Amino acid sequence: MQDGVLLPWLQSKKVVVLLGAGGVGKTTCSITVAFKAALAGAKVGLLSIDPAKRLAAALGISLGRHPKRIPLHNSQLRGEGFIEAAMIDQKGIFDQMVYKHAPNSQTAEKIIAHPIYDAASTKLAGPLEYMALAELQNMIEANRYDLIVLDTPPDTHALEFLSRPNVLEGFMENRVMNWLIKPFHMASRMGVGRILTAGEKLMGGMAKVTGLHALRLVAEFLVLIQQVIDGFHLSGEKILSTLTQKSTGYILVTTPQPMAAAACTNLGKQLIRLGFHLDWIFFNRCLPEHLAKILESYEPYSLGDDGLSVDRLHARYQAEKKVTSDLLSLFEGDKSLLSLSIDETILPIDSETAIWDFANSFG
Amino acid sequence: MTNLNSSLVDELSHKKLILISGKGGTGKSLVAASFGRFMASRGKRVLVIESCAREQVSALFGLDPTGHSETKVLDNLYCINIQPRYCFEEYVILHLGLAQLYERVFRNKIVKSFLDAMPGLAETMLLGRIFHACQLTEPAYDMVIFDGPALGHFFSLLTTPQAVLSTGIGGPLIREVERVHALFTDSKRTGIVLASLAEKLVMSETLEFIPKILQDTKISILGVVVNRFFSEQDQNALYRLREGNDRLQPVISYLEQKVQTSLSIYTELMDELTQLGFSKKRVHTIPELGTIPQVISLELAHMLWDQ
Numbered sequence: 001m002q003d004g005v006l007l008p009w010l011q012s013k014k015v016v017v018l019l020g021a022g023g024v025g026k027t028t029c030s031i032t033v034a035f036k037a038a039l040a041g042a043k044v045g046l047l048s049i050d051p052a053k054r055l056a057a058a059l060g061i062s063l064g065r066h067p068k069r070i071p072l073h074n075s076q077l078r079g080e081g082f083i084e085a086a087m088i089d090q091k092g093i094f095d096q097m098v099y100k101h102a103p104n105s106q107t108a109e110k111i112i113a114h115p116i117y118d119a120a121s122t123k124l125a126g127p128l129e130y131m132a133l134a135e136l137q138n139m140i141e142a143n144r145y146d147l148i149v150l151d152t153p154p155d156t157h158a159l160e161f162l163s164r165p166n167v168l169e170g171f172m173e174n175r176v177m178n179w180l181i182k183p184f185h186m187a188s189r190m191g192v193g194r195i196l197t198a199g200e201k202l203m204g205g206m207a208k209v210t211g212l213h214a215l216r217l218v219a220e221f222l223v224l225i226q227q228v229i230d231g232f233h234l235s236g237e238k239i240l241s242t243l244t245q246k247s248t249g250y251i252l253v254t255t256p257q258p259m260a261a262a263a264c265t266n267l268g269k270q271l272i273r274l275g276f277h278l279d280w281i282f283f284n285r286c287l288p289e290h291l292a293k294i295l296e297s298y299e300p301y302s303l304g305d306d307g308l309s310v311d312r313l314h315a316r317y318q319a320e321k322k323v324t325s326d327l328l329s330l331f332e333g334d335k336s337l338l339s340l341s342i343d344e345t346i347l348p349i350d351s352e353t354a355i356w357d358f359a360n361s362f363g
Numbered sequence: 364m365t366n367l368n369s370s371l372v373d374e375l376s377h378k379k380l381i382l383i384s385g386k387g388g389t390g391k392s393l394v395a396a397s398f399g400r401f402m403a404s405r406g407k408r409v410l411v412i413e414s415c416a417r418e419q420v421s422a423l424f425g426l427d428p429t430g431h432s433e434t435k436v437l438d439n440l441y442c443i444n445i446q447p448r449y450c451f452e453e454y455v456i457l458h459l460g461l462a463q464l465y466e467r468v469f470r471n472k473i474v475k476s477f478l479d480a481m482p483g484l485a486e487t488m489l490l491g492r493i494f495h496a497c498q499l500t501e502p503a504y505d506m507v508i509f510d511g512p513a514l515g516h517f518f519s520l521l522t523t524p525q526a527v528l529s530t531g532i533g534g535p536l537i538r539e540v541e542r543v544h545a546l547f548t549d550s551k552r553t554g555i556v557l558a559s560l561a562e563k564l565v566m567s568e569t570l571e572f573i574p575k576i577l578q579d580t581k582i583s584i585l586g587v588v589v590n591r592f593f594s595e596q597d598q599n600a601l602y603r604l605r606e607g608n609d610r611l612q613p614v615i616s617y618l619e620q621k622v623q624t625s626l627s628i629y630t631e632l633m634d635e636l637t638q639l640g641f642s643k644k645r646v647h648t649i650p651e652l653g654t655i656p657q658v659i660s661l662e663l664a665h666m667l668w669d670q
Binding site for chain 2: 021022023024050052053054055116118119154205206207208209210211212213214218255258259260262263266288290291294295298303305306307308309310311312313314315316318319346348349350
């Protein structure tokens with residue numbers, strides 16, 4: 001594990017992305033990383049996904065895509081350091097994209113008022129990661145920040161977006177749009193009884209499942225949204241370029257437990273396979289150092305029945321050691337991998353003071 | 364909430380369909396797999412369902428990833444990783460009798476595009492497949508346990524079909540949505556269990572979801588499982604250890620602190636649940652084990668669920 005290396009590393013980056021499974025403390029780590037950088041004088045933009053509600057309230061991070069200044073109270077705050085934070089709101093961002101890319105405001109209105117817009121926009125917007133990237137691009141272009149910290153949603157849909165940020169999930173095949181849906185839409189608009197396209201059987205088959213009305217609604221919606229989709233494609237190119245630059249760093253957050261470590265392994269391998277560089281692994285919620293030392297020489301079962309919780313803590317310690325070393329071995333082929341372990345906290349991290357304490361406790 | 368005196372385990376034992384959710388890292392898969400094992404040992408024919416990219420339930424049962432196929436773990440115990448894409452195929456072929464249509468018409472990529480493009484279709488397929496496992500599979504399962512996604516996604520999943528109906532989807536899908544709804548909202552057969560930890564932030568978010576779920580899904584919530592719990596017994600044992608174990612004092616203090624937190628969160632949980640109209644017996648605690656074996660044994664299942 002490397003001490004004193006994190007801050008200089010943060011100062012050398014323009015963008016830092018945190019990844020990890022649900023429940024490992026990724027969002028808290030993202031906020032803390034932002035605090036560390038701000039303390040040292042950086043102007044920081046923080047893009048967060050669903051921070052614990054109390055933390056959000058305590059820090060004044062409100063739901064909304066416009067970054068808002070977090071009031072920081074730390075006498076050691078250097079220079080012009082500040083943090084502006086936004087929470088990613090999928091629907092809000094998609095509405096913005098529609099207004100931005102629709103050919104005119106009437107079309108934009110039609111899209112947003114469309115019966116399937118609400119349900120479809122979650123699918124059209126694709127994984128939350130995609131929206132996060134779109135907002136990231138906005139923040140970079142605003143040119144206000146020395147460092148932008150991006151907290152991603154938990155891993156389930158992994159990193160597809162990293163490989164194809166210019167593809168809008170939900171329309172994986174744009175061909176579907178062109179040779180299938182559009183003609184279908186045109187035909188039904190013209191009131192033609194039969195669908196006179198090459199995709200007739202397909203659409204007929206689909207209609208048997210969903211009903212014709214729903215299919216027409218979707219077709220209509222897809223046609224309306226075509227230009228918004230094209231706009232997304234353009235943004236995607238820029239985003240990909242940002243993600244692959246050396247000035248963008250990647251941190252994987254995990255706990256030293258088997259399930260989280262499995263998710264971490266999966267994410268790490270994908271990241272590398274996609275050609276990105278894994279810079280850090282944060283082992284969060286570790287058994288405190290001073291206890292580890294004592295447990296190292298503890299003899300299990302030596303305390304009899306009363307020692308059950310101590311025996312279990314010892315078992316936890318052993319398991320954490322193994323998980324940590326296995327994970328590091330897996331990724332240490334790349335000699336430049338950095339790692340640090342963060343002790344679990346006694347008190348919940350739900351206030352600004354708690355974050356400062358947490359920030360001081362590692363790195 | 365049919366019987367105020369019954370424990371969570373008792374309530375669960377009589378259910379046909381158990382839906383498990385909770386925040387990330389709270390032990391949903393452990394609860395699903397271990398309870399499934401426990402019930403199977405009681406003679407019930409059990410299916411444990413997950414629906415995800417990276418299988419956890421099959422791993423806990425010591426199996427390689429099973430994919431979209433009901434795989435035998437032991438006598439009476441099966442597991443499956445449901446993929447919406449294959450649900451759609453099954454649906455078209457089995458329910459609509461459109462095997463030929465499927466062969467001729469639907470191909471992989473197209474199906475994926477439609478599942479992505481049609482709002483709610485993938486969710487409806489998943490829930491419909493769960494319904495199928497509960498009501499239509501032969502030989503029948505006595506119990507189906509769904510290791511669901513984390514709270515936010517879980518909530519979306521359960522509310523999607525109703526939203527879908529409002530978008531004008533018709534035909535066979537309406538019937539699908541309706542029968543899923545009937546099963547899920549039948550509190551005699553179906554209930555939700557939330558997994559949590561005895562940690563302030565985790566617990567408060569879990570509790571916030573309870574009224575939301577009750578209101579917007581109308582699905583009954585059976586109770587809460589608190590994982591990694593430290594109990595009063597632990598507290599008493601630690602107290603006795605204080606004598607003559609100087610070197611271990613920091614460890615003992617640390618554990619005592621854990622107990623304090625556990626017990627105080629537990630008390631808060633009880634208060635909240637009582638206010639929401641739940642019996643106190645609807646909280647089941649699972650002790651902090653230090654480490655879980657990679658594969659759930661019968662002994663472990665009994666330890667976690669025997670009362």
